[in-house]
Amino acid sequence: MTSTASAPDSGRPLLNRRLAEFGTTIFAEMSALAVRTGSINLGQGFPDTDGPEEIREAAVRALRDGRGNQYPPGPGVPELRTAITAHQQRRYGLSYDPDTEVLVTAGATEAIAAALLALLEPGDEVVALEPYYDSYAACIAMAGGTRVPVTLRPSEGPRDGVAGRRFRLDLDELRAAVTDRTRLLLINTPHNPTGTVLTRAELTAIAELAVERDLLVVTDEVYEHLVFDDAEHLPLAGFPGMRERTLTIGSAGKTFSFTGWKVGWVTGTPGLVSAVRSAKQFLTYVNSGPFQYAVAEALSLPDSYFDAFRADMLVKRDVLAAGLRDAGFDVFTTAGTYFITTDIRPLGESDGFAFCRALPERAGVVAIPNAVFYDHREAGAPFVRFAFCKKVEVLEEAAKRLKGAF
Template sequence: MSNSMTPWQRTAHGANLLDASGQPGVTIFEEITALANKHEAINLGQGFPDTEGPAEIRQIAVDAILSGANQYAPGSGILELRQAISDHQKRFYSLDIDPNNEVVVSTGATEAIASALLAFLEPGDEVVTFEPFYDSYAAMIGLTNAQHKVVQLKAPNFEPSVNELRQAITHNTRVILINNPHNPTGTVFSTSILNEVIALAHQHDCIIVADEVYEHLTFGTKHVPIASMPGGFERTITISSAGKSFSFTGWKVGWATGPQNLITAIRTVKQFLTYSSGPAFQPAVAKALNLPESFFTGFASSLVQGANILADGLENAGIPVIRPKGTYFLVADINGFKHNDAIEVARMMPQEVGVAAIPMSVFVHPQNASSYQGLLRFAFCKKPEVLRDAVGKLQQLPEVLNR
């Protein structure tokens, strides 16, 4: 990526937003959603739930609006929410977080990620992520004019090679950005991989940015924050949000926790981005974080049901599935079919099948796209009846793939 590019060009290039002529385009999500709407297809492309979060939590936000919580919140977030985040980290992970100095509330997890990268990266620094990666990572790295290096996660296990990880992280690496549980693959990294990341961060004096927005959405395995592991906390910024855990994706309430020096740097950048947001949503999220553990386990169990409905349906149709360990997503493998270019398939599915999905290759650097060209990502965070309807339509997908 040329350093002579303007910031928007670097961002667009990193996020696959340039068309063949190098002009700004639209994301694949916009394109597929538009096709789904045009053909009245079931949209299993974008990862948002079709059910509302708890009614009692929504009512808190309504009451807050009516009582006047409509002006700027404190830049770090209201104390009630920062205390709730601290209590949450203690309750689930035995982490002691100072709500006054080691927490900052953000406009969604994406702003926290952006603030962290803008705070700690200089032009020419290196950032290491796993690939595939959440699309905003490349865009934000491009905006800082840092260099984006990747360690590939290869099907079917999506577990990184330790040797490749060691080769990627060097004395030029400033940030290791890790998403666990991982979107878009649905994998959950082993503690041995997390320990390796910590060891390499110490060896090369790196900061770890841990995007853990799917922390409560794991299936048959427990989420282990990298900050809770030996040697992890002092180098780690942990990021999460209310969007995924409580089905309030539109509220855009996220947060970052970590050592005071790292959080202070994020807060300094954030004040020049949104400064603050969501004054009526913040007290509601504070209450949500204090919901009983049964809420969190129940939500994860409902997602397992959705994952199984979709996975069983695809497998019954003859399409191999890589079953997830967490998140909202599963991966279908169409490599064995005549038409196995997932981008082309995704573009024709809304009309030909009546279901929308996202090609995995859009979550990778263009030069690595061929490694993922036969993989499709489906979101299963939908009502069971919607997924069953989708499964019925997906039975005709193999016929379309073999034409």
């Protein structure tokens, strides 16, 4: 029997209007372009090697032992929640209750979504640092909130004793962005895509503003273990008056190079975490059962692992940065994350979208236009992001191809 059913012809778009501005993500588009052209993919931020073998084997053991193969507990397995709190205490002196102040999520992306869906009402304003990870804008929209971007802008010369050209936060602009409708600040440090790490002075000012205006803060700290040179990662929850109003988001994917496992978490007061859990239970409910046990072991690795991981990424940063400069790009200093932002204007270019869409055919390399992370697209138009979480030989080949193309 042939079906004659068709979509209703009401004239109303099928996609919820809150999501109308969001199409296929730039990561999907550029990764597909990399496959189609056989290019080196320095666009999407995933490593091309797996993390520690002992952690992968821990996941295998959990699978074989039947741990996590059925639904894990809603907040996450106790072993992982305990490991998260031990990690926060050991690294930062922050104390959390593993039973009431930790929630395991399907990566940091779900943590962001659940937090914003839980904490926002339609019309609430969210102040976010622009450029921002693309899911921020979509999640704010899904929650019915209004995003208010505060743009990080390029600066020349040293800042707080750290040399190099970087992006900086204008604290006066941040303060001016807060209104009576502001519900929360959405902070990301180390910052993707610019590679900046907020300083103690900047974080102090953010904390003072949040306390003064009685704001909630969601802070995305997934690159906490990837800070370089003289930069230091300082959790915002550790500043005066912030623990009771801050939800901190962490992730195993970036630190242990198992991005496909999708294990993230939030820490905060029982009230905040309970609110996020109320939203999360209707998203994935639970997730990544066997991998949670493996990540619990990963978080207990000695400091030597984290030091070696950071040192390895620093080498890769410097290899790619040198190659990009040699090819003619203006390269911003990356103080954190595994991304480098470049300015393409020295190459005679000014449109990052057009540049990145042509780059695979031109040079056999894929990058991401930073403008996709901006509301003010013109502010990000000349900037392009490259990921350096790849093998050194891959980065060297990419640099060679870029130099040959320009």
